[in-house]
Amino acid sequence: MSRVLLLGGTGDALRIARSLRAEHVYSLAGLGRTPVDLACGVRVGGFGGAQGLVRYLADEAIALLVDATHPYAARISANARAASSDARVPYWALRRPAWEPQADDDWRFVDAWPHVVAALAPFRRPLFTLGREPLAHLDAIPAHQHWTVRCLDAHPGNERARIIDARGPFTLDGERALFDAGGYDVVVSKNSGGAATEAKLQVARERRLPVVMLRRPALPAADREFGDVAGVIDALRAQPFPIVR
Template structure:
């Protein structure tokens, strides 16, 4: 059997995984909810680096890898590129276009956590939407600030941090309610692209709030690159019928 390995963990990846029949593999890093409604196999956990992934591709007779990981999962994308080259397996990738600033936006780019801290220093009530990164710094919150941190999993906060466990998509009304309840005066975000989490940027724009935007990492080349899940899904459906 000609097998596909789909590297996922995003909404785009899940949309693609839904068309994979039994025998193909949807791989997750082991974080978040493991879907149970799919026909394909679901694999959670790492591969053991580039060499481990290359061996997996060989041993499992994988004929195509589709990288639909998060735009900030750059290490996984690099490992996939190098492992596919070692195993002589083609690599397709979904590369969601980055958001672009619009009229009225006040974006302030940061390249790492240190620069994020510098950019939010003048504000009192930041909203962090970086996943788990801010959770590692709860003990560093200045006395002048209270952080609201939104991530996938519940986590205890402290006297200067509130944790919101929620999964997108998020709409305008819900984001407005969160901004009001938490008194948000600045948003900290990855430039993830897509529509699922874009509403926070629209609310920041309409309220004249700054957005500290974490710069996107450089991602490796692939044999085919798709802008969205729909085009990747259609191409994969066609590829499967040709095997």
Template sequence: MTRVLLLGGTGDALRIARQLAAHDVYSLAGLGKVPDDLCCAVRVGGFGGSEGMQRYIEQEAIGLVIDATHPYAAQISANAAQAARSARVPCWALRRPAWQPQAGDDWRMVADWDELTAALAPFARPLFTLGREPLAHLDEIPAHQFWFVRCLDSHADTARARILAARGPFTLEGERALFALQRFDVLVSKNSGGSATEAKLEVARERRLPVVMLRRPSLPAVDREFDSAASLLEALPRSH
């Protein structure tokens, strides 16, 4: 009987967690809502790097690590791959396919925060959908810009920024209404993939708005990769 350690925090991870057994563990970093309706155990908090995760794997007799974290959680993914390798257990990863630009899209790819802010220089009303990172830069907003930051965190508005605390999935109708009301002139996004937050890209396309897109980080090699929760669940041993 294989005990699974599922590293999650995404909607796909929760779909996998709902199929796990009582002896399995669903691990969350602690951001966002913690589910209380799962059959498996739920662990909240960090491990202390790859060495701490290796100790946990060995002490808890974990037989399979599944990395279903966000595509931009590169450090957690690296720690998981290293810890599993050191503990000599397999590591599987759910690698959600990236979005691809379509006809009419104006994507401006950037690698980091400095490139991102340089790409935003011509614009006045950006919508940030990067998570919490912009919150650390609210005192750096150029005089000609007013920022809208959508993330899970509640945060007070400032004189030059509005914080929109919201959790996906987001509907096409809702995104259309938001863009029309706030008159954004550029969208800032991670290439997260999946359908839960894709509607914003369609609205940007409809309104002919540019998208400043943060490139995905490089992720470590693992024993098996899957492009959907369904395909991973099909491969999971029924007797685990």
């Protein structure tokens, strides 16, 4: 029996997983909520690097590896590319297009956390939408700043940090209300692309707020690359063995 292994953890990956037949596997790192309503199998946890993934591909008779992880999950994608090459299993990837600044945007591109901190020095109330990384730095918040950090899971804050656990999609009205309540003077974001979390950028544009934007990491080339979920599902449907329900 030929099987597909889907590497996920994003909303796009979940949409693909919902289309898969029972014999295929959706793999999650385990950092977010685990879906319980899928027809396909669900695997939670790591593989033990590229070589562990090679063994899994062989043991589970995986005939196709589909990478629909987050655009910033560079290590996972690199391991997937290496494992697929070693195991001689085709490697497909969903590469969601990045957001592009518009004429009135004030985007300040940075490459790593130290550059984020330096770019934020003039500001007092940043809104972080980077995921969990700021949580490791709550004890180093400058005295003149108060942070709001939005991420997937609840986490304790402190007297200079508020943590919001929330999962997109986020609406434009909801983001406007958040900005009204928080009084933010800068937004910090990954360039994740997609519509689910883009509303914050529109609100920043409306209010002429700067955006400190973390550049995307370099990702490995895939045997086939797709820009949207529909393209992946159509290609799975066209395969010679049954994949999509």
